[in-house]
Amino acid sequence: MYDFAYHKPTSIADAVKLLQADPEAKPIAGGHTLIPALKHRLNRPSALVDLSGIAELKGIRREGDTIVIGAMTRHVEVATNPEVAAAIPALSRMAGSIGDTQVRNRGTMGGSLANNDPAADYPAAVLALGGTLVTNARQIAADDFFQGMFTTALEPAELLVAIRLPVPLKCGYAKMKNPASRYSMAGVFVAKGPAGVRVAVNGAGPGVFRVAAMEQALAANWSPDAVAGISIPADGLNSDIHASAEYRAHLVTVMAKRAVADAG
Numbered sequence: 001m002y003d004f005a006y007h008k009p010t011s012i013a014d015a016v017k018l019l020q021a022d023p024e025a026k027p028i029a030g031g032h033t034l035i036p037a038l039k040h041r042l043n044r045p046s047a048l049v050d051l052s053g054i055a056e057l058k059g060i061r062r063e064g065d066t067i068v069i070g071a072m073t074r075h076v077e078v079a080t081n082p083e084v085a086a087a088i089p090a091l092s093r094m095a096g097s098i099g100d101t102q103v104r105n106r107g108t109m110g111g112s113l114a115n116n117d118p119a120a121d122y123p124a125a126v127l128a129l130g131g132t133l134v135t136n137a138r139q140i141a142a143d144d145f146f147q148g149m150f151t152t153a154l155e156p157a158e159l160l161v162a163i164r165l166p167v168p169l170k171c172g173y174a175k176m177k178n179p180a181s182r183y184s185m186a187g188v189f190v191a192k193g194p195a196g197v198r199v200a201v202n203g204a205g206p207g208v209f210r211v212a213a214m215e216q217a218l219a220a221n222w223s224p225d226a227v228a229g230i231s232i233p234a235d236g237l238n239s240d241i242h243a244s245a246e247y248r249a250h251l252v253t254v255m256a257k258r259a260v261a262d263a264g
Contacts, residue, residue, distance in 0.1 A: 002038070005047035012056060012136050012159060018049045019157035025049055027159060029072060029111025032103065057110070057161060060084060065167045065194070071110025071160040075099075078109055088129070090171040090189065090262060094121050097175075099182055110160045113145075116152050116207065118238065119183035123200070123208040125165075125173065130195025132164040139164075148207040168193030170222070172263030174255045175203065178242055185243050186251035188259045190214075192222060199227075199256060204248040205237050214256055224257040 007025075009015040019025050024046035028034050037043040051057060057072035060081045067087050069078065078084055079096035098104055098121055112122045113133065126133070127142045134140075136159045145153050154160065168191045175187030184203030191198050199214040217226040232252050237245035 002041065002044045004038075004045055006050065007047060008050040008053045010053050010055070012054060012161060015049050015051060015054060016136050016157055016159060018047070019159075022047055023156060027051055029114070030074070030107035032099075032107050032111070033115050033117065051159070062087065062167075067165045067167060069109055069163045069165070071113075071162055072108050073110070075104040075107050075109065079104065087167045088125075088165060088171060090173045090191075090259075091125050091129075091165070093262075094125055094173045094189070097121070097177075097182075109163060113163065114152060114154060114160050116146055116148075116150055117183075118149050118205065118207050119178075119185070119203045121173075121175070121184060121187060121202060124187055124189040124202040125200070126163060127208050127210065128189040128191040128198045128200035129165045129168060129171065129193065130191070130198060131166070133160060134162040134164060135160055146208050151207070166194040170263040172259040172261065174258035174262055176251050176255060186248045186255055188252060188255040190218065190256065190259045190263055192218070192263075197222075201232075201252055201255075203238075204232075204252050211252070211256070218260065222260065222263075224260045227253065227256045227260060230256075 007018050026045035027049045058070045060069050062083045075095045075098045085092040112120045131142045132139050133145045140153050171191040173189045175184040186204040187202045189200050197215045197219040199211045202208045213230050214227045232249050234245040234249040237248045239245040
């Protein structure tokens with residue numbers, strides 16, 4: 001690693017001030033992407049701003065028909081929270097499937113969303129549920145937040161504070177895991193709720209994306225059969241040593257069927 005300064009603020013305001021004062025500083029949540037990048041000298045921040053000491057970034061609560069999750073809430077807390085399990089059971093199961101025990105006890109929902117790894121699970125859930133991402137400065141609709149591989153609408157020194165998720169009538173998730181990393185090679189989250197019927201895909205492309213044809217089919221007939229005959233083009237999908245673009249395109253249809261079955 002390179003040398004860097006280390007800060008551990010206890011408020012959102014203090015964290016933002018530190019980041020605004022030093023454009024080369026980086027916020028750190030669970031650290032599952034940033035710390036390996038530091039070890040391999042792929043990133044050289046002048047300072048790390050550790051968000052783990054900010055209590056107002058943590059916790060889960062229900063506000064009417066909305067589940068609000070603090071950005072620094074860990075995967076294990078999402079997986080085991082009774083409010084989440086009752087209101088958005090597919091999100092609870094998704095969180096429980098991320099990585100392994102060590103990852104789930106360290107990684108955070110907000111860190112994953114802000115990093116926006118194409119194979120991460122949460123972006124598909126937030127996009128399919130029609131969620132809103134709350135920062136220290138504004139609220140951003142999920143459709144506007146995710147902007148491609150490792151890219152979001154967050155501005156420099158802007159921190160993700162919370163995620164607001166409308167409670168759906170139905171939702172389900174299924175993914176094909178890479179057997180080594182457990183990252184999604186193709187995952188599909190389906191939801192029927194206040195935002196309508198939405199289908200979001202992770203792992204298959206350079207970023208999370210929706211499938212309009214599947215949404216229209218499920219709006220007319222909510223069943224696995226409704227999406228069974230819908231295929232997506234392989235053009236633009238990821239292709240690597242783990243799976244070709246054509247295989248990932250096939251997996252999207254298979255996972256969509258399983259996700260609808262998971263939703264019931």
